[in-house]
Amino acid sequence: MASQPVVHVAVGVVENTRGEFLLSRRAAHQHQGNLWEFPGGKVEAGETVQDALARELREEMNLVVEESAPLTVVEHAYSDKRVRLDVWTVTRFSGQVEGLEGQEWRWVPRHQLEAYPFPQANEPIIERLLAED
Numbered sequence: 001m002a003s004q005p006v007v008h009v010a011v012g013v014v015e016n017t018r019g020e021f022l023l024s025r026r027a028a029h030q031h032q033g034n035l036w037e038f039p040g041g042k043v044e045a046g047e048t049v050q051d052a053l054a055r056e057l058r059e060e061m062n063l064v065v066e067e068s069a070p071l072t073v074v075e076h077a078y079s080d081k082r083v084r085l086d087v088w089t090v091t092r093f094s095g096q097v098e099g100l101e102g103q104e105w106r107w108v109p110r111h112q113l114e115a116y117p118f119p120q121a122n123e124p125i126i127e128r129l130l131a132e133d
């Protein structure tokens with residue numbers, strides 16, 4: 001619905017030294033459930049996008065973001081929800097990755113990204129990552 005407020009989401013495209021990307025699987029009960037995503041979550045009141053990115057990656061994946069840079073912004077209207085994905089490339093990080101919410105996660109090589117079912121809003125992000133190489 002066009003009148004719905006936009007949910008602002010901080011999204012991290014985390015790439016390791018092997019050129020693989022960190023994907024996390026959304027739980028069945030969540031919006032866009034069972035689909036794969038780049039880790040992240042809603043920006044809370046009073047928080048910068050970078051704060052939210054760091055908080056969400058720590059809470060969901062045990063990752064400490066040490067350096068990040070803006071990649072792109074995607075606005076998308078699902079039938080039940082409007083989102084603005086504020087997508088950042090995480091260029092340096094530390095910590096041992098864990099699925100702290102019990103979710104499935106994987107490091108995926110760039111050319112295998114296309115094989116994963118993502119929410120529709122991710123289409124331009126995936127296209128961009130595939131074009132980068």
Ligand SMILES: Nc1nc2c([nH]c(=O)n2[C@H]2C[C@H](O)[C@@H](COP(=O)(O)OP(=O)(O)OP(=O)(O)O)O2)c(=O)[nH]1
Pocket residue numbers: 007009010011030031032036037038039040041042056081083085119120121122
């Ligand atoms: N993190 C993330 N969210 C995405 C991606 N693509 C996409 O459409 N989304 C949508 C799904 C959700 O509607 C929204 C993210 O919100 P969320 O519910 O996961 O937020 P959160 O991590 O704060 O979780 P919660 O506290 O609400 O449980 O953005 C993506 O690649 N990564």
Ligand SMILES: [Mg+2]
Pocket residue numbers: 039040041042056060
């Ligand atoms: Mg989340």
